[in-house]
Amino acid sequence: MTTASFDPRALRDAFGSFMTGVTVVTANDTSGRPIGFTANSFASVSIDPPLLLVCLAKTSRNFATMTMAKGFGVNVLSEKQMTVSNTFAKPVEDRFAAVEWKNGPHGAPILAGVSAWFDCSTNEIVDAGDHAILIGRVEAFENGAMAGLGFARGSYITPGLSSKAVSAAAEGVPLIAAVVERDGAVLLISEADGRCRLPQMELKGGEPLAALQDYLTDATGLAVEVGFLYSVYDNKATGHQHIVYRAVAEPGDTKAGRFAPIADLPLDAMDNSATADLLRRFAAESALGNFGVYVGDEKQGKVHPYARKA
Numbered sequence: 001m002t003t004a005s006f007d008p009r010a011l012r013d014a015f016g017s018f019m020t021g022v023t024v025v026t027a028n029d030t031s032g033r034p035i036g037f038t039a040n041s042f043a044s045v046s047i048d049p050p051l052l053l054v055c056l057a058k059t060s061r062n063f064a065t066m067t068m069a070k071g072f073g074v075n076v077l078s079e080k081q082m083t084v085s086n087t088f089a090k091p092v093e094d095r096f097a098a099v100e101w102k103n104g105p106h107g108a109p110i111l112a113g114v115s116a117w118f119d120c121s122t123n124e125i126v127d128a129g130d131h132a133i134l135i136g137r138v139e140a141f142e143n144g145a146m147a148g149l150g151f152a153r154g155s156y157i158t159p160g161l162s163s164k165a166v167s168a169a170a171e172g173v174p175l176i177a178a179v180v181e182r183d184g185a186v187l188l189i190s191e192a193d194g195r196c197r198l199p200q201m202e203l204k205g206g207e208p209l210a211a212l213q214d215y216l217t218d219a220t221g222l223a224v225e226v227g228f229l230y231s232v233y234d235n236k237a238t239g240h241q242h243i244v245y246r247a248v249a250e251p252g253d254t255k256a257g258r259f260a261p262i263a264d265l266p267l268d269a270m271d272n273s274a275t276a277d278l279l280r281r282f283a284a285e286s287a288l289g290n291f292g293v294y295v296g297d298e299k300q301g302k303v304h305p306y307a308r309k310a
Contacts, residue, residue, distance in 0.1 A: 022077045022149045024088045025054050026109040027062075027069040034096050034109040035062055038089040041131075042074055050138035052118060055131045061091070063132070071121040072136055073108030078115040078146035085149065106139040115148040117141060174241035176203045176212050179230055179282055180220075182249040185259035186279065187220070188266070197271040198244065198278075199257065212245060220257070223250040230282075231294040233301060235274050244278065246291070262286055274298035 041055035100112035104119035120136025177200035
């Protein structure tokens with residue numbers, strides 16, 4: 001898009017394609033009461049002196065408190081703290097009642113179980129359009145052992161879980177596939193016997209995402225963006241191990257297969273029951289807007305949620 005045709009929602013979505021971590025920014029108000037909010041607009045600035053920044057909307061209910069406080073804390077959430085992120089994203093009165101916390105060495109509220117925390121004095125506040133940039137000088141910090149929680153395109157990402165899941169399926173020659181979505185439809189490939197399957201390939205080495213990206217582009221002739229891990233399972237009936245990602249296709253005619261509406265997927269005509277079950281789950285999760293990654297086999301397993309940000 002050009003500047004003249006900017007749509008705020010489209011711009012926000014484009015910014016959201018950049019994968020970030022998730023933090024809870026905290027401070028104390030003038031009465032000493034803790035306040036906090038979820039933010040992913042956080043970045044390191046300098047090592048010497050030790051500076052970092054967070055961005056705060058001028059419309060935030062916390063704007064006055066944050067800009068008048070002597071300092072603030074940045075809590076980098078671990079991948080097990082999606083609930084904490086959602087708690088601090090909601091307009092509830094006492095968010096701290098639901099978490100374990102303490103005051104840091106410089107006074108900012110520090111949450112338990114985080115991947116890392118930084119207790120900062122306010123170094124500078126910079127006006128930036130409809131936001132303010134809070135630059136903090138790190139007065140104290142701690143780096144934990146937990147993997148951080150990720151966020152992109154409106155969904156949480158748990159890197160440690162995804163890595164373990166892919167590693168679990170790495171023995172032998174797994175099949176790597178994608179649920180490729182476009183305008184409420186999913187790409188299906190027809191087989192010679194009339195049944196349908198997901199676009200898939202054998203993974204014979206290399207990085208799964210890159211291999212899948214190249215395969216989908218070559219097979220369909222479309223611009224396809226591979227997203228999050230969606231399912232990792234062993235199919236004992238066929239002897240294959242499967243790694244399945246979500247993906248989004250751009251407009252255009254596909255060289256392979258057809259796009260079938262999610263509401264009318266030919267589940268009875270899929271190549272096997274595991275694929276049908278996967279697509280049945282995808283249809284249900286699409287309707288709710290909440291997705292997860294399945295780990296198990298073709299009969300049973302567990303769905304680990306990639307909960308949407310509240």
